[in-house]
Amino acid sequence: MKPRLDGEGIALAVLVVFVLLVSVLPVARLVFEAFAPGGEFDLSNLSAVLSAGSTWRATWHSLVTAFFGTAISLILGTVFALAVALTDIRAKAALVFAFLLPLMIPPQVTALSWAQLAGPSSPLLITLGLAPPLGAPNPLYSAEGIILLLGIQHAPLVFLSVRAGLRGLPREMIEAARACGAGRIFVLRTIVLPMMTPALVAGSALAFVSAIGNFGIPALLGIPAGYTVLPTLIYQRLASFGPSIISDVAVLSILVGALACLGFAAQSLFVGRRDFRTVGAPSEALRYRLGTARLAVEIGAWGIIVLILVVPLIALLATSLVSAYGVPLSEKTMTLGNYAEVLFRQDATVRAFRNSFFLAAGASLLLMLLAVPFAALIVWRGGRLLKSLAMLAEVPYALPGIVLGIAAILIFIRPLPIFGLSLYNTIWIIFFAYLARFLTLSLRPVVGAVQQLDRGLDEAARMTGAGYLFRLRTVLFPLLAPAAAAGAVLTFMTSFNELTVSALLWSAGNETLGVVVFNLDDGGYTVLASAVAVVTVVAIVAIMGVTALLARRLPRGVLPWAD
Amino acid sequence: MTAITIAGALKRFGSGVAVDDVSLDIAEGEFVALLGPSGCGKTTLLRLIAGFETLSAGSICFGDRLVAGEGAHVPPEKRKVAIVFQSYALWPHMTVAENVGYALRVRGLGKAERRIKIGEALSAVELSGFEARRPADLSGGQRQRVALARCLAMDPAVILLDEPLANLDVHLRASMEETFRAFHERTGATMVYVTHDQAEAMAMADRIAVMEKGRILQVADPATLYDRPTSEGVARFVGNGRVVDCVILGPAGGDQSRVQLFGAESLVRASIGAQASGSGRLALKPERLAIGESGFAARVRKAVFKGSHTLYEIEPEAAPGLLLPLPSNERLAIGEVVRVSVRGGWLLPAGAGAAPLAEAA
Amino acid sequence: MTAITIAGALKRFGSGVAVDDVSLDIAEGEFVALLGPSGCGKTTLLRLIAGFETLSAGSICFGDRLVAGEGAHVPPEKRKVAIVFQSYALWPHMTVAENVGYALRVRGLGKAERRIKIGEALSAVELSGFEARRPADLSGGQRQRVALARCLAMDPAVILLDEPLANLDVHLRASMEETFRAFHERTGATMVYVTHDQAEAMAMADRIAVMEKGRILQVADPATLYDRPTSEGVARFVGNGRVVDCVILGPAGGDQSRVQLFGAESLVRASIGAQASGSGRLALKPERLAIGESGFAARVRKAVFKGSHTLYEIEPEAAPGLLLPLPSNERLAIGEVVRVSVRGGWLLPAGAGAAPLAEAA
C-alpha cells in the first residue's frame, strides 16, 4: 500500500513519535546504561547482577506475588463490575465511588492500617479499648499479605475495564442464552465472561503490571519478613554505594520490563485468536433481578468496601486528628491543628495540590485523547510496528517509579539538543514521566473496548466522506468514551498522589502531593502526612462529585460513578 | 389444550405503548404467525412471551401456569421456550458449532451426542461444513441460519421466531419453510412466528394474528383472513388489498350481495348479517379484478414488471385519484382505458373501519 | 459513460474465495441489482466497491479513476459512495436525527438546513416523529429505515444498498421501492442494490446481475433474465424456475422450437442458434404451466395456500420423483391426476449447464 498523508497517516505518525519519545526513549536509555555503564561498553555489571541468586529469587517472588495478586484483583474487580452492571442492586453510584477511592489511598496506609487491625493496637482500637496486649508476629508480614494487598489495591483497574466492557454487551446475547435454559451462573460462565475477555484481559494485564512494579506494599510487608521482590531489590541496590549502582538498577529494570512484557504476551495469547466483535448496537444495561439475594449481595459488597476503604480511611483520619503518632484519639487529644498546619501554614501543601492537579489532569486528558486513536490503530490496522509499540508502552508503567525517574534524569539533565532549553528542574520533566508511566493505564481499557466494537460503525461514518479527525470526534470518541474515561479516571487517580517518580524529579516549587506526604512522613511528621492524605481524599471526592454533576452533559456511561 | 394464554397484555415504553391490550390463546402444537407492519409490536409481544420484558398489565399463562402478570414473573430460562432473534444474537466468541450446541451443553449432553445433534441441525439449515467458522466470518443469511439451527437443536416445546427468514433468498426461504413445517410436524412444538411476509405466514401458519399499532386486529386461519377480513385494516394489509366505497343494492342469495361499484354492478360476498342497503365498504384483492369486456372503465396508469406477470395500476374513471393494483399477463399500454370486472369482493361488516376488532377465532 | 468498472475482481478470505473473477460495468445513473443465494458474495462485492475490503486481484475504476487494484486503494471516505449496511451500523450514541444528519454535518451544513433535510429523509421512510429516539429503542424495521434515511440524506452519486428492505413488510417495502425509484429518478444516482428478493430486483433494476458462489452468472435486464436465461443456474434461481430434460423435435419458425416433454409435444422459445435436434434442457417457470384438457399427465402431490392462489406441486407421470410448482386458482385434490400444458418454455442454449457464463448484456 502506498503511504498516504491523510488524517489517519498523520495520526499514526504522531502516535509513533509520541510512543518513541515517552516509552521507548526512557527504556532504551536504561538498556544503554545496563550494557554500557557511564557510556563505555561493559558487560561485567550485567553478568554480575544476572548471576546473583538474590536477583532470581526476587524475580520469582515478583512473579508469584504479581500472579496471585492479579488473581485476587481479577476476582474482586470482576465480581464488583458484574454486580454493578448486570444486577438490580441499589446505590450503584455510591458503590462505584467507594470502590474506586482506595486507588487514592496510598498503599502503605492501607497496609499499615490492616497491619494495625491485625496487630496489637491502633489509635482506633486503643480508643475503643479493644487493643490486645502487645503480641504475636503479624500475619500480614508475609508473601500472602503482599498478595492480598496487591490484589485489593489493583482491583479497581480490573473493575473499570470490565465495567466499560459490559456496557457494550448487547442484551440479546444474554437473552439468547437464557432462552436456551441457561441459568445465571452458566450464562455468566459461558457468555458474559468469555465475551468480556478483552476487558478482563486488559484489566488483569494492568493489574499484573501494576503489581510487578509496586514498591510500597512489598516494602512495608515484605522487607520485615525478608521477602524481597524486584522493586524492593532495586531500592536496596540504590541504597548501596558505588559507581555501578545505576547500571545495576538498569539491569534489574530490564528484568522488570521483561516480566511486564510477559503479561502482555499472555494478553495477546488470550485475545489474539478469538473473536469478540459484537455486531450491532449495544442495548441499554441489563438488570438481572436478584430477588431475595439482593440484600445479601449488597451487604457483601459494602462489607468489602468497609474493609478496603473505611478501615484504612478511619485509621488515616484518626491519625490526622491527634497531636502525635500513637496518641489515643479522644475528645481531649483530638485536634484540627494538623490540618491548620498543612493547609494554612505550609504553602508547599497548597502548591503541591495545584501541581498535582495540573499534572494529573493534564496527563489524563492528553493520554485519553491519544488512547482512542492509538487503540483503534492497534486493533484495526494491526501490524508488527504498532503491536510492539503497544508492548513497549507497557514497560515504563511496570518499572519502579524511581527507575523511571532515573531514566528521565539521564535523558533530560542536559538541555534539549535543538531547543536549547532544559526540562530538568521544571514541572515538565514530571509531566513527561507521567505521560510515559500512565500511557498504558489510559490505553489498555480502550484497546479492550475497540476489540468489542462493531467495525461497521466506523465504516458507516467513512462512507459519508467524514475525515479521520471528524470521525474520531463524532463516532469513535463517543463510542469508546466509557472505556476512555475509565482509563482517564485511572490515570488521574493514580497520578494525583503519585510518589515514586516525582520523588526524584521534583524541585523547589514543583512538589507533588506524593512528595509532600512522603517528606512529612519521612521527617517523622506522620500526623501531618495523614492530614494531607485525608485532604487529598476529600479533594478527590469533591472532584468526583463535581464531575457527577456534569454527567448529564457527557455521553452515557462515561463516568463510572454516575449511571 | 391451550399452550399459551395471553390476557390483556400491555407493555409501555416510557410514554409509548408497544403492545396494547392483546389477548390471544395459542393451542398446543399450533403454528401461529404474527403479521403486521414494522413497529407494530410483534417483537415486543414475542419478548413478553419469552419473558425478556415484564408486562405493564395483563397476564400470560403457559398451560395452567402463570408465568407473567399479577406480580409473578418467571425468568426466561425457566420458561422452556426457544427464540430466534431478529438480530440473530449469535455469540461472537463461539464457533458455529458451539453456538448451535449451547443449549445441549446447558442440558449437560455428552460431547459425542452433541456433535450428532449439531450436525443434524446444521444440515437442516444447509450449513454443513461451517462448524468451525466464527459468526463474524459468515454472510448475513448464513448468520440467520445459524440462529435457526441453534433454536432447532434445542428441541423445545415452544418456539418463538422473530422474522427468521428475512435475509434469505426465495429458494432458501422455501427450503427453510419446509424445514419448519417438517420440524413442526415431527415435534408437535407450539410455534409463534413473527413475520412481515404474508406469503410466509399464509403458507405455514395454522392461524395468523394481524397486528397494528400494538393491537391485534384479527386472528384467523389464512383463508378466512384472506377472504373474510373483519376490519379494514386487515383487508388492506393482507394480500395487498384495497378498500373502496360501494353502494349496496341488496342480497343476492347465499352469502352474496349485489353492489354498485364505480358505476358497474357486481356480485360480491358478504358476511352473514351484512347490511342490506345503503353505502358499504368493499374489500378488493388485486387478483379479483380482471380485464375483460364488461365492468367499470379504468385507465392504466403504471406498469411494473414482476417476472411472472406485470402489475398494473389502474384508475377507475368514476373515482379519479384512486389507484388499484391489477396483475395481468396481457400487455397494456399506459394511458389505455380498459374495462375491469370484479370477480368477487368482500363486503366488510358494518363498523369494521371504526374500531379494529381484537378477537380470537 | 460507465460509472463503475469492475474487472476481474477477486477476493479471498483465508482459503475460501468470496468473489471470484467478477467483471461488471455499471453505467452512470444505472440501477443494478445483485441477486443471488445467501453466501454467494453479494455483500463482499459491495464492500469491495465501497473500499472496505481490498482486492486480492483485479481492479475497480470509478469513471476513469482507478480506485482499487494494481497497488492502489482509495480509502472509502474518498470514494464518495453511500452504503446501507445489512447490519444497519447505526451509531448507538446518536439519536435518529443525528444518525441521519451525520453526512450533512460532515459537509458542514447549517443547523436549520440540516433539520429540513433530516425531516425530508425521515418522512421518506415514514419515520417522522422519531427524530429524538435512540437506535436501541427502535424495532428492527425501524432501524433499517433509519439506515436508509441516513443514506438518502447524503445525496450521493453512487449508492450501495445491502438488502435494505429485508426487515420490512410488503407495504412498507412497496412504499420504499417507490421511494428508491423516485430518488433514483430525481438524482440520477448510480445504484447497486443487493437483494435476495427477485420481485424487488425485477421491479426496480435496470439490469440484474445474478451471482452464484462468487461468480456472476448473467447480467441482463429483468425481462431477458426471466425469459431468456443463459444458464441453468439463472433459469433455476429466477422466478422459481425448473430445468427439465426434453427431446428437441425441430425448429418451428421464428424463435420457436418443437419439443417433446413428458410424452407430450409443446412449442417453446429457443435462442438463436439453439440445437435443432437431440436432447435438450428446457427452462420452465411455474406460471407457464396450465391445467387443461391437453398436455402431459401429472399427479397433484401437495398444495400450499398462498392467499391469491394456491401453489400446487405436481409430479409428471413420465418423470416420477420430479416435482413442479404450478400456481392455480382451481381447487385440486391431492393425488388427483391432471393434464398440464406448457404455454411457453425456454430451450437453454447448449452447454449452459456446464460453465456458467459471466457476461455483460
Next chain:
Amino acid sequence: ASGKLVLYTSQPNEDAQATVDAFEKANPDVDVEWVRDGTTKVMAKLQAEFAAGNPQPDLLLIADSVTMAGLKRDDRLMAYEDADTTGFEDGLYDKDKTYFSTKLITTGIVNNTRAEMTPTSWKDLTKEEAKGQVTMPSPLTSGAALVHLAAITQNPDLGWTYVEALAENGATAAGGNGGILKAVAGGQTAYGVIVDYLPIREAAKGSPVKFVFPTEGVSAVTEPVAILKTAKNPEAAKAFVDFLLSEEGQKLASTQGYLPAREGVEPPAGFPSRDQIKLMPFDADQALADAEENKKRFSEIFGG
C-alpha cells in the same frame, strides 16, 4: 560569597528550610536552591546525574559518613582545607577535610510506654521479654542503620554474635526510622532500634514512647556536609560549610532538636548533656570497605 547555591539534603523539610533561612540571613547575597529527599533517593538522583555527567548540586548535606566516604572514594568530593574545625573531635571530620559532621544523630532504643520492660542495654533486646518484640531499620535501606550495624560489629563486646542473637530472638528489620517509630508508637512491637530525635520529639508531644541511650554507648550518624568537586559556586559552598560548623550553626541544630557536633553547645531539651552520651567507636572508611559484606551477612541472618 554570592550567587546561586544548590544543596541536596536529606534533612526533614522544616529543618532544611530553617537551616537555609538562617544561612541566607547571614549571607544575603547567596540564593540557596535546595532539594530534599530520603538519603536513598537523593543518592539515586545524584548517581543518575553523575551517570549523565552533569551533577547539579554544589553541596551535599546528607545522613552519614559512610555515604560520604563512598563519594570520596569515587573522587567526587572537594577538600576544604581551611575549614574551621575547632570544637570538633577528630572522628567528626574527614582527615582530608572533604566532609564534616554537623550534628550527632545517635541510634539507641525506643520502647512503647506500655512495654513490660524498659531496656537499658543493647543486650536487653536479646532477652526473653523482648522475644518477637524488637524491630529495627534495615541496613539494606537505611544509611543510619548501616552505620549502626558497622558500629555494633566493630564493637568487640557485641559483634556479629549479638546480631545473630537478635535475629534468634525474633527481631525484624524493616525500612527506615519513620516506620520504626510508627511500629513502636502504634504498638505493633514493644521495642525498636531508632535514631534519637524522632521518639524524643514525639514523646514531648504525647506519643507513648520513650528513648533510651544504652549503657554500651550509641552509634551516631553525623549528617556530614561536603562540597562536590564539580561545584559551580565553591565560594558560597564554603561559606555554607563555615556557617554549619560555626557556633551559630550548631546552636541552630540544637534548637531543631539535634545533638550538636561541636563541643560546648547546649543540647536540646529532652537530651542528656553531651558528656553523658557515650559514643561507640566508629571507623567510616572501614565501614565503607565492609559495607557490602555487612549487608550480605545481615541479609543472610535476617533473610531477604
